[in-house]
Amino acid sequence: MVTVTLRFYEELNDRLAPALRRREFERACPPGATARQVIEAFGIGLDEIELILVDGESAAFDRVLREGDRIAVYPVFEAFDVTPLLCVREAPLRVTRFITGGHLGALARLLRMAGFDTLCGAHLSSSAIAGIAARERRIVLARERALLARADITRGFLLHSETAVLQLRKIVERLDLKRSVRPFTRCIHCNATLRGIDDRSCVRQRVPASVYDRYEHFSICDDCGRVYWPGRHWNAIAACLADTELA
Known part of the structure; x- marks a missing residue:
């Protein structure tokens, strides 16, 4: 048998036994086993995975594992564009979608101009915005901390800039979206x-x-x-x- 060290990140941990979550652990696998085979053994679908690092280097699903390999498995990235690192597929899995809260109509229009799927939640309640964000995997954009403090909003961005142009620049920089712009x-x-x-x-x-x-x-x-x-x-x-x- 070959012994490797695994670590799963973020929401991928939900598929693991509690004792294995958010930490490194060892797993024995037969000689010739691939990263794909080891990962699928945990019930995690390949469409949930964006990046695999083996000993710090990006690896493909068919990478044959060797004794002592350290494997880090990541889900879809929202915080930065991993295109240059990808080995498991040609393009990132993420499709960045937004929903704005409060008085951010000008920002919503600018995001649409840049090609981003953006809903304007100016007339929606906080609970409605949270529900849409969860169902459609949207990032909530808000100027009010109270909205993003809700337990049912897990992906949000607090804005401080006064103008929509500055807000757009901050979002693109923070989420590394330059490659995703489609004006x-x-x-x-x-x-x-x-x-x-x-x-x-x-x-x-x-x-x-x-x-x-x-x-x-x-x-x-x-x-x-x-x-x-x-x-x-x-x-x-x-x-x-x-x-x-x-x-």
Whole structure:
């Protein structure tokens, strides 16, 4: 048999026996066993795992384990982008989604401009925001400590900056989201994904004639029907994103 040392992090511990949680422990496995086989023996699905480190180096699921290997297993990362470290898959598992509390409507629009799925909870109760965040795995953004102090909110970000642009910059820096930015792919009004228009004639009756004659490329929101084009408003958005060093 081969003896290895394992350590599981964050919510992966919920799948372990209490005596094994949040600490290193040894496990014997047959010669030729892979990281995948050892991990699956604990009932943890591979779709729950984002990163495996063996002796401090990123490893793939099919890594054959050797005597004395020290294995660290991590779930989906929210705090930083692990793309450069990945060996188990081509792209990170995380899909960063937000819900804002209080008076953060301007921030919600900016996040949508940057391509992030963001719900505005300005008119929702604290319990409703917590419920949505839990069901949809959203990060709660708030300026009130009381909201984030709720026991049922496990992923939140307290904002101190006064302007939406500064708030956006802080979120992107803290959560390492630069690689995830997809400007102008989401409707800033209703949060739905925009669809590019191949045949612009289909929006002829939905935009001013001067706009139709001037621009070749349009996008449409199939949910609320709004049409977008690279005009002055688009340029203003681009300038705003440039101020946050995202564009």
